Amino acid sequence: MGFKISLVLGAGYAAIWVATSVLSDGVTAIYALTNTAGDPENGLLVLRDSSKASCLICHNIASLPDRDQGRIGPALDGVATRYSEHDLRLRLIDARHINEKTVMPPYFSTENLFRVGQKWQGKTIYTAQEVEDVLAFLMGLED
Amino acid sequence: MKRLALILIICAAHAHAQTLAGSGPISGYDFMEPTTQQLQDDDFINPAFFLVDRGLALWDQPSPTNSKSCGNCHQDIETDMYDVSRQYPKYDTKLSKFINLEMKINSEIVNKLDASPLAPGSEDLLALTSLIGLQSRGLPMASASNAETQPWIERGNTIYKTKRGQLNLSCADCHQDHWGDRLRGDTISQGQINAFPIFRLIWGEVGSLQRMFTWCMNAVRSEPYNNDSDEYLALEAFLTKRAQGLTIETPGVRR
Numbered sequence: 001m002g003f004k005i006s007l008v009l010g011a012g013y014a015a016i017w018v019a020t021s022v023l024s025d026g027v028t029a030i031y032a033l034t035n036t037a038g039d040p041e042n043g044l045l046v047l048r049d050s051s052k053a054s055c056l057i058c059h060n061i062a063s064l065p066d067r068d069q070g071r072i073g074p075a076l077d078g079v080a081t082r083y084s085e086h087d088l089r090l091r092l093i094d095a096r097h098i099n100e101k102t103v104m105p106p107y108f109s110t111e112n113l114f115r116v117g118q119k120w121q122g123k124t125i126y127t128a129q130e131v132e133d134v135l136a137f138l139m140g141l142e143d
Numbered sequence: 144m145k146r147l148a149l150i151l152i153i154c155a156a157h158a159h160a161q162t163l164a165g166s167g168p169i170s171g172y173d174f175m176e177p178t179t180q181q182l183q184d185d186d187f188i189n190p191a192f193f194l195v196d197r198g199l200a201l202w203d204q205p206s207p208t209n210s211k212s213c214g215n216c217h218q219d220i221e222t223d224m225y226d227v228s229r230q231y232p233k234y235d236t237k238l239s240k241f242i243n244l245e246m247k248i249n250s251e252i253v254n255k256l257d258a259s260p261l262a263p264g265s266e267d268l269l270a271l272t273s274l275i276g277l278q279s280r281g282l283p284m285a286s287a288s289n290a291e292t293q294p295w296i297e298r299g300n301t302i303y304k305t306k307r308g309q310l311n312l313s314c315a316d317c318h319q320d321h322w323g324d325r326l327r328g329d330t331i332s333q334g335q336i337n338a339f340p341i342f343r344l345i346w347g348e349v350g351s352l353q354r355m356f357t358w359c360m361n362a363v364r365s366e367p368y369n370n371d372s373d374e375y376l377a378l379e380a381f382l383t384k385r386a387q388g389l390t391i392e393t394p395g396v397r398r
Contacts, residue, residue, distance in 0.1 A: 053310060056327070057326060057327050058326065067328070068325075068327045068328030069325075069327070070324075070325050070326050070327050071324055071325040072321055072324045072325070072326060072331075096311075103312060103316045103317075103320070103321070105309070105310040105311055105312065106311055113307075113308070113309060113311055114305060114306060114307045114308075114365075115307045115308065115360075115365045115366045116307075116308055116309050116364065116365065116366065117308060117309065117360075117361065117364045117365050117366045117367075118366060119364075120308070120309040120364045123309070125309060125310070
């Protein structure tokens with residue numbers, strides 16, 4: 001069981017220490033990124049925001065009225081029934097922890113990326129609070 | 144009766160999916176809405192033909208330095224430029240370098256017309272590329288599998304499959320592994336290059352293949368490569384090989 005702390009520069013340049021520990025089965029555990037509880041209402045706004053690589057580009061949420069939702073990733077309906085909060089957070093932060101070849105962008109990581117555009121260098125797609133807010137919304141999507 | 148109609152629709156959809164799932168490459172045309180396809184189908188309404196007309200005018204325009212024009216040597220465009228564009232990109236023995244059609248046009252402008260090269264992506268270069276490309280329309284895409292081209296194809300293949308940018312996506316992630324899937328309201332195409340230069344509706348103008356590369360790289364929040372860079376040439380070589388057999392549609396119309 002290892003333990004590491006990595007520095008992540010969030011959008012807006014706020015430096016955040018992310019505590020992670022590698023469990024015996026090799027899976028990384030990541031704890032809540034902020035002390036402020038996630039706000040599901042803001043999470044929905046963030047999730048829909050096309051300037052923030054909207055989840056709806058690739059995923060479908062049937063309970064939302066939004067037209068033209070993507071079908072690349074799995075539908076997110078009932079996602080809170082299928083995954084724990086911890087596992088969903090891990091997927092949001094960096095789904096490469098689960099599948100190295102995933103097509104899901106890492107929403108809160110600046111590591112192991114190639115030729116990031118100048119405008120985006122050192123920045124994450126979501127801020128720490130946005131991860132927690134989107135997560136709070138997703139945790140409401142139960143079957 | 145309604146049920147029969149439904150069954151027929153399901154069968155038709157299934158047959159369509161079967162065709163799409165076939166092993167051959169599929170043109171971006173097949174992924175367009177019918178209204179976009181119609182724009183390409185008719186040369187009189189295809190907006191890219193404004194540039195073809197401009198190309199025709201440029202063809203006979205005398206150079207300010209030596210008064211020569213393209214037309215002096217290549218009088219009959221349809222005959223002389225037939226099958227020319229699809230030979231590129233290729234290794235040019237005279238220039239001793241691997242080049243695409245745009246670079247060939249510019250080398251002719253510099254060496255034969257004693258004029259300044261046209262800027263990548265400029266209207267004049269797009270006009271000449273469209274005019275020459277049109278003379279290969281209807282022919283199948285071809286790729287030279289010779290010793291000079293092979294390393295470029297291989298390098299392009301690596302670039303194509305390398306994840307990049309803040310969104311950490313490779314070309315292959317979308318256009319090889321997820322074509323046919325819905326990205327927002329659009330169906331992801333195979334990203335085939337058989338219609339360039341294209342009039343792109345979201346640009347509202349004609350753009351080059353390299354402009355498309357840059358657009359895609361910006362879309363995944365990656366630093367694009369420079370125009371005429373080795374990386375873009377390699378990508379073009381690989382994509383030409385990948386499109387082998389697809390009918391050339393230049394100048395095409397896309398979303």
